Amino acid sequence: MFEKEVAGVELSAELNQFISEWKEKPGNLIMILHRVQEEYGYIPREVALELSRMLDVPLAKIYGVITFYHFFKLTKPGKNIIQVCMGTACYLKGGGDLISELERLLGLPVNGTTDDGEFSLEAVRCIGCCGLAPVMTVNGEVFGKITTEQLPGVISKFKGN
Amino acid sequence: METVNVKFNGKPYEVQKGLTILKAAEAAQIKIPKLCDHPDLEPWAACGLCIVKLENSPKMFRSCAMDVQEGMSIITHDSEIVQVRKTVLELILSRHPNDCLKCGRNGNCELQNLAADFGIREVPYPQMVPDLPKDTSTSSIVLDPSKCVLCGRCAQVCQNMQNVWALEFLGRGFETRIAPAADVDLADSPCVKCGQCSAHCPVGAIYEKDQVSEVWNKINNQCPGCQDIYPVVQIAPAVRVAIGEAFGYEPGEISTGKLYAALRRLGFKAVFDTNFSADLTILEEGTEFVKRFTSNEKIPLITSCCPAWIDYLEKYDHDMIDHFSTAKSPQEMMGAMIKTYYAEQQKVDASKIYSVSVMPCTAKKFECDRNEDMFSSGYQDVDVVLTTRELARMMKQAGIDFAKLEDEKADEILAEYTGAGTIFGATGGVMEAALRSAYFLITKEELPDVNLVPVRGLDGVKEATIDIKGTSVNVAVAHGLVNVEYVLDKVRDALAKGEKSPYDFIEVMACRGGCVGGGGQPYGATDEIRAKRAAGMYKDDEQSEIRCSHQNPMITKIYKDFLGEPGSHKAHKLLHTSYKPRKLYNK
Numbered sequence: 061m062f063e064k065e066v067a068g069v070e071l072s073a074e075l076n077q078f079i080s081e082w083k084e085k086p087g088n089l090i091m092i093l094h095r096v097q098e099e100y101g102y103i104p105r106e107v108a109l110e111l112s113r114m115l116d117v118p119l120a121k122i123y124g125v126i127t128f129y130h131f132f133k134l135t136k137p138g139k140n141i142i143q144v145c146m147g148t149a150c151y152l153k154g155g156g157d158l159i160s161e162l163e164r165l166l167g168l169p170v171n172g173t174t175d176d177g178e179f180s181l182e183a184v185r186c187i188g189c190c191g192l193a194p195v196m197t198v199n200g201e202v203f204g205k206i207t208t209e210q211l212p213g214v215i216s217k218f219k220g221n
Numbered sequence: 222m223e224t225v226n227v228k229f230n231g232k233p234y235e236v237q238k239g240l241t242i243l244k245a246a247e248a249a250q251i252k253i254p255k256l257c258d259h260p261d262l263e264p265w266a267a268c269g270l271c272i273v274k275l276e277n278s279p280k281m282f283r284s285c286a287m288d289v290q291e292g293m294s295i296i297t298h299d300s301e302i303v304q305v306r307k308t309v310l311e312l313i314l315s316r317h318p319n320d321c322l323k324c325g326r327n328g329n330c331e332l333q334n335l336a337a338d339f340g341i342r343e344v345p346y347p348q349m350v351p352d353l354p355k356d357t358s359t360s361s362i363v364l365d366p367s368k369c370v371l372c373g374r375c376a377q378v379c380q381n382m383q384n385v386w387a388l389e390f391l392g393r394g395f396e397t398r399i400a401p402a403a404d405v406d407l408a409d410s411p412c413v414k415c416g417q418c419s420a421h422c423p424v425g426a427i428y429e430k431d432q433v434s435e436v437w438n439k440i441n442n443q444c445p446g447c448q449d450i451y452p453v454v455q456i457a458p459a460v461r462v463a464i465g466e467a468f469g470y471e472p473g474e475i476s477t478g479k480l481y482a483a484l485r486r487l488g489f490k491a492v493f494d495t496n497f498s499a500d501l502t503i504l505e506e507g508t509e510f511v512k513r514f515t516s517n518e519k520i521p522l523i524t525s526c527c528p529a530w531i532d533y534l535e536k537y538d539h540d541m542i543d544h545f546s547t548a549k550s551p552q553e554m555m556g557a558m559i560k561t562y563y564a565e566q567q568k569v570d571a572s573k574i575y576s577v578s579v580m581p582c583t584a585k586k587f588e589c590d591r592n593e594d595m596f597s598s599g600y601q602d603v604d605v606v607l608t609t610r611e612l613a614r615m616m617k618q619a620g621i622d623f624a625k626l627e628d629e630k631a632d633e634i635l636a637e638y639t640g641a642g643t644i645f646g647a648t649g650g651v652m653e654a655a656l657r658s659a660y661f662l663i664t665k666e667e668l669p670d671v672n673l674v675p676v677r678g679l680d681g682v683k684e685a686t687i688d689i690k691g692t693s694v695n696v697a698v699a700h701g702l703v704n705v706e707y708v709l710d711k712v713r714d715a716l717a718k719g720e721k722s723p724y725d726f727i728e729v730m731a732c733r734g735g736c737v738g739g740g741g742q743p744y745g746a747t748d749e750i751r752a753k754r755a756a757g758m759y760k761d762d763e764q765s766e767i768r769c770s771h772q773n774p775m776i777t778k779i780y781k782d783f784l785g786e787p788g789s790h791k792a793h794k795l796l797h798t799s800y801k802p803r804k805l806y807n808k
Contacts, residue, residue, distance in 0.1 A: 109806070128393045
């Protein structure tokens, strides 16, 4: 038995239900981690500790998995998630410039979240609309053929929402 | 033995079936280079150096992870293979700092040796050394991820040999690193400080915390306020059968007399032997066992000499704390006796004594201020711990010609030892020593044959039943922490059902082979070397005139003059300790 201590976190009834359904099945860890991220938006440390206890999987192994896959997040994302495409077409059309400008405007590094929790900035790879390059999305809404001059307008549209 | 016929480089060989190509080649006197494969571990094909070709196949295969098959024709070396291996090495070197001269593994590094063998003169790739900070959070080991070659041995050892799970690969690609979960410090992780990671690391990425300079300055009275300090030293059982390896001797060569002489030349005013306090441990722990066994109270008793095991039990098995012997380890018993009994007898001011111990172990560094009981003399009982590797370096710095040293004797008052004390250094040794004396304590007669062979050897779990004049004592011995849960689960199951424990007495040593295979011993331990070192311990035992702890005249004297009797109030104050549950992660 690895983790014995009950972590100070209350899991929702649905999450508990999901965990007990998957507990004994092969591949349970990755399925459960997906479900946790769906609920919290990231993998909170206390939840990882609680999973270690419930599944009897060492915490080191859980972190091995969540740091290997880019999909899993270790910190709470902002309310608005900005994703800038760095796929080949967008990269050539200035995706990198968009990222630098957003970093400057928001005062955060890529993969970071603003102190007020309003915005997260991510670099992603090919979101499938290369014809609109360079492309960024905010909360899933696509902005194509965007220029650095248009960025303040986009940010103000979402700020405070 | 089932065999298969293979060809290595066109020449036929009959080799054992089921071996990997790499191991079969070794049996055929062909060395294939490698950085990740290790005889203690299952292969996991990380480094890519051991590639070979099969005849009629254009591909290259990793020989560590492929078994020999009947009829295989294997090419282990040709110009193409050598070139590919060289490229792999160059890539590894491109993310490894070029500071060999300032590295603890200089002259003893597997990567450095390979770079020399392959004639690396320049690295054609840009140097991209990961910028990761050193972890110096524990008092035992230092993790320097910038030197890591990502072979993964440390994580394999930590997880599969020790079941500790402090270390894991985190991240991916260039970001990959070895670290505890969530990049916490080792001190906040489940790490038990056994140091097996450092003993298996091929390079200088994990190593013992080096305290050689600290000790040099103290014994030469060169630090502020230490002009009149009185440096003394103790050496652990397993050091004497391994330190010779640093000076060209075979593993298992007993160097006790030379060690005593070398320590005096380094400037220690008194030289003691932890084997003496191992005998003392047997009197305390043996008495504790006999008391519990005859009253059937809190059985089984579990040994507590090993600090990595103490840390593991407090973290992972704290439901068993009641079963843990309260006896301190021999190192700490010696520490307490030096600053009380010895100080009193020799009229030395205990506050001036600087007590050094030389141990095969990195966890002993952690043990010496583990809790308040380690200050039982009124001072820190053991001031500083050096590993075998550190002492070897110190002796080289002092220009000691080890081979030509004449044997000397230690300071008898805390050094006279029996064969029982010396075998503490090998797995099963504490059990064997304890049973030799328990037999006497229960029956008041001596054990007819003191050689308890069933508890010796390298099987991960050894079980035996010893007959004490009609009463059976069931014992279990586990070494390598991965073997502990099997034994404890059997106890838990029985106790939960209200049944008698299947064992009365359990010995645990964290490292494979016991202290002879400790995390602070000279590099390169394999089962072959562990067995040779253990054979040295048993030879020392056989050569001893007295082979039972309770017959040690200096032990009789220390109880008569100072401690009273085993388990007395004074003995409890100085020689016993306590345990408490700890979290796996502090934060």
